[in-house]
Amino acid sequence: MNVLLLLSGILFLLMSLIGGRKGIRSFFAIFLNFAVIMTTVFFMHDPHINPVMLTLAACVVISCINLFYINEINGKTKTAFLSTIITTVILILFITVITNKAMIQGFGEEEIEELGAFSFNIGIDFVKIAVSVIIMSTIGAITDAAIAISSPMREMQYHHPHIGRNELFRFGLSIGRDILGTSTNTLFFAFFGGYLALLIWFKDLSYSISEIVNSKVFSAELITILCAAIGVTLVIPVTSWITAYFLVKNKENS
Template identity: 60%
Template structure:
């Protein structure tokens, strides 16, 4: 417990020193987002509640906290929020379809011994739960890409006020290409780092490469990585197009008013 307190204090001090008031809001947002996730998980245990709808609500609240509470209300955060919600809806529909077709819902045979003492009749839709897990795991990376592209495109228009919509959109895509590789690798290593013990367990069980690839546990993690990467790839053109449309429209209204 003392270690947790010290680490929390060190993080809080560093965020204040480096980020100032925004650092304080960023620190508080961690607990707010944790509260949102805790409430969402608690509500998912009720069979009457749809995990998909709860996930959409949770992602909306998390996006609001991460964008408007930390960075305050501005045209950058508004366009980033719109882009994020469009991407989440598209990705969620795609993930539900993939989860249904790939038959990865439920527990793998490796977990049979651990869960044998529990009742499996819990009346929870594991297809929707699996989709919710992937979305919640990806929301942070999607938000990061959205606000990064939105901020960069606003700066481009500020320094080049007469840029065309097409060139502004192309600039957003170019920025996204640089972010795509690093964020995809971040997700890849984050997932594999968290499941390193699983890979070691596969080795102890003398699994062949074919057994590992066809294992439900491994397949689930790989699908999560690929879907998360698809989400990051989708947010780039969506954010670029939303910002290009909004910024040029705003410039045209300003010119007409003059």
């Protein structure tokens, strides 16, 4: 507990000094997002609530916190929010199909021994839980990419008020290409950093490459990362088009 308080204090101090008021809001946004996630997990125990719809509602709240609470309500956060929700809905449909086809729901055989003393008959659809896990793992990266594109597009339109919609759209795509590589690699290394112990365990068990790739634990996590990368990639043209459309439209109406 003392270490957690110390690290939290250091983080708050650095975010306050470097980020100012926005840094302070970003710090408290971490705890707000944590509260949303814990509330979502709590309500997932109710068999009458659809976990996917509950996760979608949680994603809307998380997006509001990350965009409107931190960056305030303005043109760039509105377009980023709309782009995030559209991309998330498309991704839910895609992930639902992938999860059903890949059959990654539930626990892998490597986890059964530790959980053997517990009952798996808990009355929850594990396919929907798997979809919820992937979506929740993706929402942060999607909102980050959306605001990273809409913000400079707003600046470009401010400094060049006569820029056309197509030019502004291409500018957004150019920004997206710049952040695409770093965003996807961040997701990739986050996976290997978090599951390095699992990979070492696979090595100790003398798993072959094919056994590792086909194991449910590994494939489930890798599919999560790939779906998150697809979401980040998809949000780039969505945000670019929506932002270009509304910026030029508002300029024409003013």
